Amino acid sequence: MTLQDQTAAAFRPADRIARLGVSEILQIGAKAAAMQRAGRPVIILGAGEPDFDTPSHVKQAAAEAMARGETKYTALDGTPALKAAIVEKFRRENGLDYTVAEITVAAGAKQVLYNAMMATLDPGDEVIIPTPCWTSYFDIVRIAGGVPVAVPCDGAQGFKLSPDALSAAITPKTRWVMLNSPSNPTGAAYAEADYRPLLDVLLAHPQVWLLVDDMYEHICYEGFRFTTPAALEPRLKGRILTVNGVSKAYAMTGWRIGYAGGPEALIKAMAVVQSQSTSCPSSISQAAALAALNGPQDLLAARAADFQRRRDLVVAGLNAIPGITCRVPEGAFYTFADCSGLIGATTPEGGTITTDREFCAWLLETAEVAMVPGAAFGLSPYFRISYATSEAELREALARISAACARLRPA
Ligand code: PMP
Numbered sequence: 108m109t110l111q112d113q114t115a116a117a118f119r120p121a122d123r124i125a126r127l128g129v130s131e132i133l134q135i136g137a138k139a140a141a142m143q144r145a146g147r148p149v150i151i152l153g154a155g156e157p158d159f160d161t162p163s164h165v166k167q168a169a170a171e172a173m174a175r176g177e178t179k180y181t182a183l184d185g186t187p188a189l190k191a192a193i194v195e196k197f198r199r200e201n202g203l204d205y206t207v208a209e210i211t212v213a214a215g216a217k218q219v220l221y222n223a224m225m226a227t228l229d230p231g232d233e234v235i236i237p238t239p240c241w242t243s244y245f246d247i248v249r250i251a252g253g254v255p256v257a258v259p260c261d262g263a264q265g266f267k268l269s270p271d272a273l274s275a276a277i278t279p280k281t282r283w284v285m286l287n288s289p290s291n292p293t294g295a296a297y298a299e300a301d302y303r304p305l306l307d308v309l310l311a312h313p314q315v316w317l318l319v320d321d322m323y324e325h326i327c328y329e330g331f332r333f334t335t336p337a338a339l340e341p342r343l344k345g346r347i348l349t350v351n352g353v354s355k356a357y358a359m360t361g362w363r364i365g366y367a368g369g370p371e372a373l374i375k376a377m378a379v380v381q382s383q384s385t386s387c388p389s390s391i392s393q394a395a396a397l398a399a400l401n402g403p404q405d406l407l408a409a410r411a412a413d414f415q416r417r418r419d420l421v422v423a424g425l426n427a428i429p430g431i432t433c434r435v436p437e438g439a440f441y442t443f444a445d446c447s448g449l450i451g452a453t454t455p456e457g458g459t460i461t462t463d464r465e466f467c468a469w470l471l472e473t474a475e476v477a478m479v480p481g482a483a484f485g486l487s488p489y490f491r492i493s494y495a496t497s498e499a500e501l502r503e504a505l506a507r508i509s510a511a512c513a514r515l516r517p518a
Pocket of ligand 1: 287
C-alpha cells in the first residue's frame, strides 16, 4: 500500500455528510467546462447567475472602502451601515418594518439559510419543502440534523404549494416551511392570492415557522406583482424569516452577501452560528452591497426587461419542439420544461431515453447544450434551462435542441 493509499484509507467522513454529494448542477457544469476545454463548442444553460457585470458604482464603492482601510473584521452579522440600508430596503420595497436588531448579514443567502437551520433544528425536526426546489434546501436541512419533507407540486398546479398539501404535511415535528418565490428552478412565483390561504394554514399552527427565500424578487415579469408574506400577514411576522441578497439582483454572486429580516431572538441565535464559522462577511463586500442597496435602482427594471425578452424567446422555442411543453414563468431566469413526450424515444445511436437525466446527458453529448435534469430538483421528467445568457447563444441552443429532438423516434 502506498503512503497515498494509506492516507485515503484512513479518511472517514462524518455521518452528517456521508450521505450528501456534490450538487448535480455543479457536476454538469464541470463536465460541460471540461468539454469546452477539449475544444467542443458547448453552450452552458446550467449556471444560476446573471451574465451581466456588477454595476461599476458598486465596484467603485468596494475600491474606496479598501482605500479607506475597511479591510478588518466587521461587526459579527453585518456593519451598522449595511444593516441600516437593509432596514430601509425592506421599508421602501416591501412595506416591512424591521429594526436593525432584526437584521442579519452573511456570506450569501446560502449562509443565511444554513445559519437559520443550524440555529433552530434538533435531530428529527421536520422542514416542509415544496418540490421542485433549489437543491441546497434539502442538504442544508440534513447537515443541520433535520428531516426535509418534500411536498411535490407539479406543473398542473403551476409548481406551487396548495393549502391542502401544506396542511397534510404538517406534523407535531414540523419546525419550518420553506417557500421560494420566484422559484429556482421553475420561475413560478406566488401572488398575494396564492400566499393568503397558505398563511391562513400557518396561523392555525403556531409551532411552525416560515422561511421565505426572496432571492429573485427583482426578476419578475410584467403582469406579476411581487409580494412577501411578512408584509401580507402581520400576525405571522414574528415567526417569518425573510431572506434576500444582492447576488441575483445586482449580479454580485461572487461578492457573497446575503441578508434576512426576522424576529430578534432568531437573529441572535443565527449570529451564534456565524460567530463560530465565518465570523463576519467580507468587509469589502459589505461596502459594495451597501452601495448596491443605497445606489440607483433603475438598473433592476432594465435587467428584468432584458430577462423577459429572453424568457419569451426560450418559452416559445421550447414549446415549438414536439414532445416538450413549457409553462410561462412569472420570474427568475429559469424555465422548467416538461419532456414527458420524449421519454421512451429512440436515439439515432440506437439507445432509448428513459429518464430526464438520460435526455440531458444525450443532449450534452450530441447537441453540445448543457441543461440540468428535473430529477436534480425533485421532479421528473423535466429539465431546467437558465437563460441568463445572450439572446444569440439562446437562439443557437434552441436550434440545436430542436434539431436533436427531431432525430429522436418517439415511443
Ligand atoms: N436561494 C435561491 C433560490 C438560489 O437560487 C440561490 C443561488 N443559486 C440562493 C438562494 C443563494 O444565493 P447566494 O448565496 O449567492 O446569496
